[in-house]
Amino acid sequence: TLGGKADAQARKSEGKVIYIQPLGKALPKADVALVKRALATFTGLTIKILPRVPLPKKAWYPPRRRWRAEKLLDFLAPRMPKDGLRILGLTAADISTTKGKYKDWGVLGLANLAGTACVISSLRCHRRSKGKVHARIRLAKVAVHEIGHTLGLDHCPTYGCLLEDARGKVKTCDREYDLCPKCRAKLA
Numbered sequence: 001t002l003g004g005k006a007d008a009q010a011r012k013s014e015g016k017v018i019y020i021q022p023l024g025k026a027l028p029k030a031d032v033a034l035v036k037r038a039l040a041t042f043t044g045l046t047i048k049i050l051p052r053v054p055l056p057k058k059a060w061y062p063p064r065r066r067w068r069a070e071k072l073l074d075f076l077a078p079r080m081p082k083d084g085l086r087i088l089g090l091t092a093a094d095i096s097t098t099k100g101k102y103k104d105w106g107v108l109g110l111a112n113l114a115g116t117a118c119v120i121s122s123l124r125c126h127r128r129s130k131g132k133v134h135a136r137i138r139l140a141k142v143a144v145h146e147i148g149h150t151l152g153l154d155h156c157p158t159y160g161c162l163l164e165d166a167r168g169k170v171k172t173c174d175r176e177y178d179l180c181p182k183c184r185a186k187l188a
Contacts, residue, residue: 016085018045018147021076022052023091023119030132031122031139035090038140039147045085055093061104069095069110069119076117086150088143089119108142108166108173111149118146125173138173148179148187156183 018039022032032049040047059071072089080087099105108125111118125138141162148163156163161180166172179187 016045017081017083018043018047019050019080019084019087020047021050021079021087021089023072023089024055024093025052026092027052027090027122028092031092031136032090034136034140035088035120035143038143039088042144043147043151050079050081055091061096064096064104066094066096066104066106067091069097069107072119073110073112073115073117076119077115080116084116086147087117088147089117090122090143091119092122094123095119095121109146111146113149113154114152115150118150120146141173148183151187153179153183153186156180158182 020032020036020039036047036049039045055067056071056075059067059075061068072091072095076087076089094106095110096104096106097110099107106124107121109118109120120139120142122135122139125142126135129135129138144162153163155165158164158180160175160177161183162178163180163183164172178184
């Protein structure tokens, strides 16, 4: 946890809430519950879960049978209630975005730096996992990573920092346990 720094952040944002928006039918309730606990621990803020909604048809990308993450961000931002500080979309569906020369790069999550919305998917967390619990731990770390981006933290070059760039590899999550001192100072 971030200890006193999270407490200070919570006081600055008193009355603000981070909302989780479950997207699609396939997402297990246990995934939502763990993400909620992880975000509460990381931020010290109130975390509320919105009613589950279908994935928006406008975000569907038929050539690769994926959901475009940037379109999901566009869908999520206006759904945030007035007392919201941030909104995190959570799905079990495959999501993607354009990255460099790749028009359709599959991702664990996407956020706009210092934006209000982020989206994550549990799908890639299961790749080469040791089971459901291991995949959920990865998902919780991805949630903290993406919320960190919305709070202004960029990718970090420090090995093991929760803001380390995964570079397309879910196994990066397995070595991440906390923010490095530099990222923790930036967040404060």
